[in-house]
Amino acid sequence: MGYKAEDNMPLAGTTVIELSRHVIAAAAGNVLGYLGARVIKVETSAGDPYRNTGKRYGLVATDKENPVYDQINDYKEDICLNLKTEEGKAFLKKMLETADIFVTNYRDKALADMGLLYEDVKKINPRIVYGAALGYGRKGPLAGKTAFDATAFYARSGWASVTRIGDGPPGNNGAASGDSITASYLVSGILAGYIRAMKTGEGCEVNTSLLSAGMFVTAGATITKQFAKQPAVKKFVDADHPAWIPTNCFFPCKDGNWYRFCTTMVDQFWKPLCQAMGLEELIDDTRYNNGAQQYVNRVELYAILKQRMLTKTASEWEEIFSHYDMPVERVMTPPEAVRDEQSLANDYSCKVEYESRENIYMPMVPIKMSCMKAPRRRRAAMKGADTREILKEFGTDEAKIEKMLEAGEASEPV
Amino acid sequence: MEPEIRPLSGAVVIELGRHVAAAAASNMLGFLGADVIKVETPKGDPYRITGRDYGLVATASENPLYDTLNDYKRDICLNLKTKAGMDILINMLKTADFFITNYRDSVLEEMGLTYEDVKKINPRIIYGSALGYGRKGPDAGRAAFDATAFFARSGWAYNSRLGDGPPAGAIAAAGDTIMSSYLVNGLLGAYIKAQRTGVGCEVTTSLMSAGMYTSGGGAVTKEFLGPPKVKKFVDADHPNWIAICTFYPCKDGEWYRFCIMVVEQFWPTLAKALGLEELADDPRFNTMRTQYLNRVELYAIIKQRMLTKTSYEWEEIFREYDLPVERVAHPDETVRSEQAIANHYSSKVEYESKENIYLPMMPFAFSDQEGKERSRAPMKGADTENILKEYGYSEEEIAALLKDGTALTP
DSSP states (O other): OOOOOOTTOTTTTOEEEEEOOSSHHHHHHHHHHHTTOEEEEEEOTTOOTHHHHHHHTTOOOOSSOOHHHHTTTTTOEEEEEOTTSHHHHHHHHHHHHHOSEEEEOSOHHHHHHHTOSHHHHHHHOTTOEEEEEESSOSSSTTTTOOOOIIIIIIITTSHHHHTBOTTSOBOOOOTTHHHHHHHHHHHHHHHHHHHHHHHHSOOEEEEEEHHHHHHHHTHHHHHHHHHSOSOSSOOOOSTTSOSSOGGGSEEEOTTSOEEEEOOOOHHHHHHHHHHHHTOGGGTTOTTTSSHHHHHHTHHHHHHHHHHHHTTSOHHHHHHHHTTSOOSEEEOOOHHHHHHSHHHHHTTSEEEEOOSSSSSEEEEOOSOEETTBOOOOOOOOOOTTTTHHHHHHHTTOOHHHHHHHHHHTSEEOOO | OOOOOOTTTTOEEEEEOSSSHHHHHHHHHHHTTOEEEEEEOTTOOTHHHHHHHTTOOOOSSOOHHHHHHHTTOEEEEEOTTSHHHHHHHHHHHHHOSEEEEOSOHHHHHHHTOSHHHHHHHOTTOEEEEEESSOSSSTTTTOOOOIIIIIIITTSHHHHTOOTTSOOOOOOTTHHHHHHHHHHHHHHHHHHHHHHHHSOOEEEEEEHHHHHHHHSOTHHHHHHHHOSOSSOOOSSTTSOSSOTTSSEEEOTTSOEEEEOOOOHHHHHHHHHHHTTOGGGTTOTTTSSHHHHHHTHHHHHHHHHHHHTTSOHHHHHHHHTTSOOSEEEOOOHHHHHTSHHHHHTTOEEEEOOSSSSSEEEEOOSOEETTBOOOOOOOOOOTTTTHHHHHHHTTOOHHHHHHHHHTTSEEOO
């Protein structure tokens, strides 16, 4: 069965219709569902292709058990309609008549073919807030180009170029991480549009794009590169030759794990860092105890710190550093992060029951509100799980429901 | 003429922040039409100095890094160590719709500005807190930066590694910026609820939580699969997965990102674009399975081709095809690119010390309203006098407050 929110959530009383494939619009719909909106996800007969993505990663991905799919679809109901049929399309439009929000990442061409562009939907319901997730935007030479977060969000924006290690390739990024981030901005836009509709009675379209969001979060680097003079130093070629001060770097530990230092505020952190690392003799060493000299002598200092770090495992260092309030952090793997004490204490992750694996944790939506009990992560609805109920709710009589199911105009789980 | 109604027209936001997190959230609300009053103490927001660390101009009047997060606001400067200064702030909170802060809890307690305190002053207010590691657990209240709490802690940094090498660095303040987006979503949700119930609430997010949530599908993958069975590769020439979903070097030292995840869909087209048509049907490479098995071989072949042209030449060639491949652009190129300008994804801002500077726009746009352009942020205390006047202080009172240093102007 699909998700049902508790009473009196922030978005109680709001209905969202989601028409999505893969991540970006689904992630936005899921945040709205988390905040208490009723999200009705419309899947086509073939289903959301994201139900198959887990297989590519070697995970269980069946109708019933699909953790990758669950990550962005658990706070929703699910109706399955054949949008190639007139009846299927008609029912979707019927739901739009009274919906508050519509969110989609279908391409404009597909939406036009179905009569579901904003101009069309506005006529059905002038109050609706129509949220569209784009790739590169609707204009310009790349309008409509196939977009993934790896390309449009990370590569195009400049993010990837700034996260290189010397002359090597840029670092990787978590699958669909750029989609999630972009989706969050779409949610902001949708909620803002909804607030304005509350005031004026008129809806609007709001859109975001992978490119736009990628550029926005890269702003720090964007502005730096525009203003900075030509780089004075030769670019470094590996981690042993840091581009900046070593107290803002990654270090390898004895067990092959890494540690991140962000202790650039030398006045505050150099002394405790030296104490923690057993390098007290460097506290007053003028070659290293101020920012300017840390930069000049960075290769030497990196070597000293690295040598120390390599004498212990990351966990051993974590124990030592826990006695000091310093911004240093073990580079954790995602599974460690979600079952870590800190996370559980703050309800930043929770357990989800699966059949095929025990002890699975997922991160919670990172929004907590004193007026709302944060709903648990759960398993997403199966394709068409709520088809019958929803058809009935919108006034379809029993006979018609049976007919539609039989004709394949709507579907429910087998 | 009727003033244009923006989503948050009429709402007032009071911001009490340092560095990025609170500032980024309130800047978004300002973009949405709220009147954002940023409260600075006499020392000023330390983020006004951060630009210097990056070799940028960072003066009282010219501060591009500071502008990226503070341009949709007004600015008042108050000495909050004095009773008179605090009284002014409390007075503003009585009628504000939002209060946003990333001051540490211990400091807010001392100042009498926790949610419990502010709720008593104004039960309708929506109180936004940007935390580091959260309020509970062994790391509660610990010094947090996005490099550590958002990127390292969450699995982001781990995901960015190529083989056994170090993780890739992250963009300055990117984690804070991403986190603040979720804070805004919570704040807007709370605002909607408050319209219904007349009661506000506190909204929190944290660097750690936001980092975990956005670190990507990898989180649940590793949950299910455990540690990888295949030996991790040691360098880019030995990709972990198929060779057409990774980075390639070009002749000019720049890189290209291929993101083809379904071989059958794009391989023939890619082979053609690369001038490797003869490989389109090659059984070594024309299915997912064989591409995976022969990835090292294929990487070498494609790499050799890619190194024969510059990244710009390849961009020209790939333009003829709709392929999910992308030049790894420099951020300053993108922000002034035709694509960005055509879609109003960036905005030109005038500076004295450098010409032709662009800032990215907020990444959402409304169909019926142009977004407000980016601009220069206000100087510290630029609006002190006006704001005091708006809140009912007389000329004499204002003069006295300025004289004794309770309130400051630039």
